[in-house]
Amino acid sequence: MPVLPGAEPYRHEGGEVGVLLCHGFTGSPQSLRPWAEYLAERGLTVSLPLLPGHGTRWEDMQVTTWEDWYAEVDRALEELLAQCRTVFVFGLSMGGALSLRLAAKHGDRIAGLVVVNPANKVHGLSAYALPVARHLVRTTKGLASDIAKEGVAEVGYDRVPLHAAHSVRKFFRIVDKELPQVTQPMVLLRSPQDHVVPPADSARILSRVSSTDVTEIVLEQSYHVATLDHDAERIFEESWAFIGRLATGVGTAKGSTSGG
Incomplete structure (x- = not known):
């Protein structure tokens, strides 16, 4: 199945500091x-994989689970760890x-x-109906393009397969239990006007991680997909400053870029 234009994975071979980016x-x-x-x-080495079942058509996602998505980012992380001296992980939703x-x-x-509007729970009464509803109804309305900036659209599905939604609900419960094991320095950026993930998710994550070096930044001008919104440059600059504070010798190497 061909990948939607713009949805291709991205890789850049740079220096000894690497960043893995995880989409939503x-x-x-x-x-x-x-x-x-x-x-x-x-000059960083950058890996931005395409999660299985994503970036093509929603029917492809119907047959994937959180284990597939996690396995892909775990694989990409191991690749970076084998290649780079220092590795950071960034994610949206x-x-x-x-x-x-x-x-x-x-x-x-x-x-x-660095996490932007991180998700922690599937909210609403519909979440409790998922175990049964997924056998009766195949999809519900999509989540894509919650963006304040005019003329900007997210490449994503206009339908959510309920089997996949049920799997993501299970995944969030697993991650929530594991949050106390998170000890790394962290920057959490959140949009108060987010129509996909409520502020309660960020608050819970901040209350449960064991990290002591934590910065919370509020993105007043953006909705959920803040990385494509008015605050995008701020996200990029804050993440770059964070890397600069924790990794020595950043930005000294240049490399070659490849998409696909």
Whole structure:
């Protein structure tokens, strides 16, 4: 199945500091591509994988589970760890949850985390109906393009397969239990006007992680997909400053870029 234009995975071979970026549920690498390119331009090694079942058509996602999505980011992380001296993990929405689980599992092999509007729970009464409803109804309305900026769209699905939604609900419960194992320095950026993930998710994550070096930043001008919104440059700059504070010799090497 061909990948949607703009949804291709992205990779840049840079220096000894690497960053793994994890996109969100029903989204694609397109939502994080400008962030990835910003970091690549500064000489970092960057990996932005496409999660299985994403970036093509929603029917492909119907047959995938959280184990598939996590396995892909875990594989990409191992690749970076084998190649780089210092590795950071960044994520948006469910990608934030994937990042937190990687941090819980890999400990000090990961130097730091940056999460943007990280998801922690499937909210609403519909969440409780998922175990049964997924056998009766195939999809519900999509989540893509919650963006304040005019003329900007996210490459994502306009439908959410309920089997996949049920799986992501299970995944969030697992990650929530593992949050106390997260000890790395962390920057959490959140949008007060987020129509996909409520502020309660960020608050719970901050209350449960064991990290002592934590910075919370409020993105007043953006909705959920803040990496494509008015605050995008701020996210990029804050993450770059975070890397600069924790990794020595950043930005000294240039490399080659490849998409696809």
